[in-house]
Amino acid sequence: MFKKTAIAALTAASLLTLAQAQAADYAIDSEGQHAFIQFKISHLGYSYILGSFESFDGTFSYDPENVEAASAEVEVDVTSLNTNHAERDKHILSGDFLDAGEYPTATFTSTGFESTGDGEGVLSGDLTLHGVTNSIEMPVTLLGEGDDPWGGYRAGFEGSAELALSDYDIDMSKFPEPMHNLELYVTFEGIRQ
Numbered sequence: 001m002f003k004k005t006a007i008a009a010l011t012a013a014s015l016l017t018l019a020q021a022q023a024a025d026y027a028i029d030s031e032g033q034h035a036f037i038q039f040k041i042s043h044l045g046y047s048y049i050l051g052s053f054e055s056f057d058g059t060f061s062y063d064p065e066n067v068e069a070a071s072a073e074v075e076v077d078v079t080s081l082n083t084n085h086a087e088r089d090k091h092i093l094s095g096d097f098l099d100a101g102e103y104p105t106a107t108f109t110s111t112g113f114e115s116t117g118d119g120e121g122v123l124s125g126d127l128t129l130h131g132v133t134n135s136i137e138m139p140v141t142l143l144g145e146g147d148d149p150w151g152g153y154r155a156g157f158e159g160s161a162e163l164a165l166s167d168y169d170i171d172m173s174k175f176p177e178p179m180h181n182l183e184l185y186v187t188f189e190g191i192r193q
Helices: 002-023 086-093
Strands: 025-028 035-043 047-053 056-061 071-077 105-117 120-129 132-147 153-164 181-192
Touching: 047 086, 056 181, 120 153, 132 181
Parallel strands: none
Antiparallel strands: 025 056, 025 181, 035 047, 035 181, 056 071, 071 105, 105 120, 120 132, 132 153, 153 181
16 A cells, blocks of 8 residues: 555656646747847947847746746747848848858857846857857846736746847948947747647
């Protein structure tokens, strides 16, 4: 009797552990237009160009009981760039800048997360863009989490980072200094799997 009870308890504990592990995994809801990858870059120091990447996919893991284990992985279709100006998009995607024909994909894979408290922290990871990989740090904020009206569970985050384009072998030397960096902004709503 004890042996059967012990086996049942171990099985239940294993299933509970598995359920908890799965509860922390989320698919980014890019199809539902609840996730965005956007950027802002100066235009000659007089104004800004705002743009986004319309096609991307990814996952993240988040457990409020173990925030230090948070992680994220995203793959971006660089050719989906949109700045609401077709000729400018074509130029940005050309060999002068992103060279999307040679490097059609950008990726981010996290390497760590440090909580700073109250739903905030710093996500570190490797960003590959234009064929070059660099480590970056992105401060992120939990926007919220909870049940959705369709029986699912969701969590959402936002974050931003400044990128020096020269770090990714994108030559901006013929442009004014304010155009050498861009601000990357992301917001992700994920559906728990």
